[in-house]
Amino acid sequence: MAGCTSIVGPPSPSADLEVDVDRIDVGEAVNFDARKSATPDPTLITTYRWDFGDGSSRNTTQGYVSHVYDQPGRFEVQLTVINDQGGKDDASISIHVNDFPMVSVSMPTTVKTGDLVELDASSSYDPEGGLITYAWDTNWAMDSDLDGDPTNDLDETDEVIQIHALKSGNMTGSLTITDDLGASATHIWNLRVLSRTFNVTWEERVVKMKWSGYLEQDNFKQITHTPGDAARLYAMNATLTLAFDLMPTEWPQDNFTLYLDVIDSSWHEEAQTSQENLTRNASANLQRSAMNPYPASATTYDADSAEALLSRLLAEDGTRFGQGVWSWIIEAEQADPDIPIDGLDPDEGNDWELEVEFVMLIPSIHEVGLLI
Numbered sequence: 001m002a003g004c005t006s007i008v009g010p011p012s013p014s015a016d017l018e019v020d021v022d023r024i025d026v027g028e029a030v031n032f033d034a035r036k037s038a039t040p041d042p043t044l045i046t047t048y049r050w051d052f053g054d055g056s057s058r059n060t061t062q063g064y065v066s067h068v069y070d071q072p073g074r075f076e077v078q079l080t081v082i083n084d085q086g087g088k089d090d091a092s093i094s095i096h097v098n099d100f101p102m103v104s105v106s107m108p109t110t111v112k113t114g115d116l117v118e119l120d121a122s123s124s125y126d127p128e129g130g131l132i133t134y135a136w137d138t139n140w141a142m143d144s145d146l147d148g149d150p151t152n153d154l155d156e157t158d159e160v161i162q163i164h165a166l167k168s169g170n171m172t173g174s175l176t177i178t179d180d181l182g183a184s185a186t187h188i189w190n191l192r193v194l195s196r197t198f199n200v201t202w203e204e205r206v207v208k209m210k211w212s213g214y215l216e217q218d219n220f221k222q223i224t225h226t227p228g229d230a231a232r233l234y235a236m237n238a239t240l241t242l243a244f245d246l247m248p249t250e251w252p253q254d255n256f257t258l259y260l261d262v263i264d265s266s267w268h269e270e271a272q273t274s275q276e277n278l279t280r281n282a283s284a285n286l287q288r289s290a291m292n293p294y295p296a297s298a299t300t301y302d303a304d305s306a307e308a309l310l311s312r313l314l315a316e317d318g319t320r321f322g323q324g325v326w327s328w329i330i331e332a333e334q335a336d337p338d339i340p341i342d343g344l345d346p347d348e349g350n351d352w353e354l355e356v357e358f359v360m361l362i363p364s365i366h367e368v369g370l371l372i
Helices: 306-314
Strands: 023-025 029-033 045-051 057-060 064-068 073-083 088-098 110-112 116-120 132-137 160-164 169-179 184-194 196-216 220-225 232-244 255-262 267-272 283-288 298-303 326-334 349-367
Touching (some): 045 064, 255 283, 267 283, 326 349
Parallel strands (some): 023 088, 110 184
Antiparallel strands (some): 045 057, 073 088, 132 169, 169 184, 196 349
């Protein structure tokens, strides 16, 4: 009967409490739902009293609420449902809040190029004692898995790793540690990589290339080589000589031509035979000096490595003339005399000697301040 009071007290509601997830990480929100709570007609639920178990509480008129836990642990969440007659009912549920693992990386802050750097994360741990896994991205400047994001690569999985600092500048990477409940923490590390200092002196060295062989009239011999691979070419002198001729010296000597082709430098040259006097065999000569500038006696450079500096020195503008493949062609144009004797050509061919002398400038590279 309306307006009457029962001797056993006001009608009680029935509290019902649900949660979307009962295991979260610190800082995550959890949603509590008491909308299935009920109260006898014609009473109405007027208050939902929430005690989240972490020292905080809240009253709402709706049966749905969210809460963020800033501390790890297991929390007992208490719900009290109150209707307009003062009737109450309670419900509770447990929430486990997982703490993030602690990331600790021990490493140098500054190294030199070429150094082997150790990164030690063995002091990392899970505050709750769970197992942890390691995911290193060793270089944010490289996208090793080619997914378009260079900061999410999985390059190493050990707790202690080693990397080579191959290039000067700032090197950045990261370590992500994940515990056995899926909570992850990421540490971004930075490494300053300094270039090395080298002193360069240039040594002059004479290198020779020789060839000798037999060629018949109208034949040719091609010789290819690469004389300036690790040096700067400065001068060249090439002589091709008729090695021996059975004919008397007063007869005309054989005719031939020496061709040179250095494609990368667009250098094409040739020399034809000449005979200085009757007592010397005919020869052809090609020569060139000051092909490239003569460097200063000693210079100091900063570079990532001696190999990188050598490549840089040999690639400097204005110093690359003569680099690449050299192609020599010896063409025997005529073997004189060609007057048959007893039906045979007494001079069908000859032996030739080619000697090429190069003056090369070899860089001698020594690191400054290197401790031995």
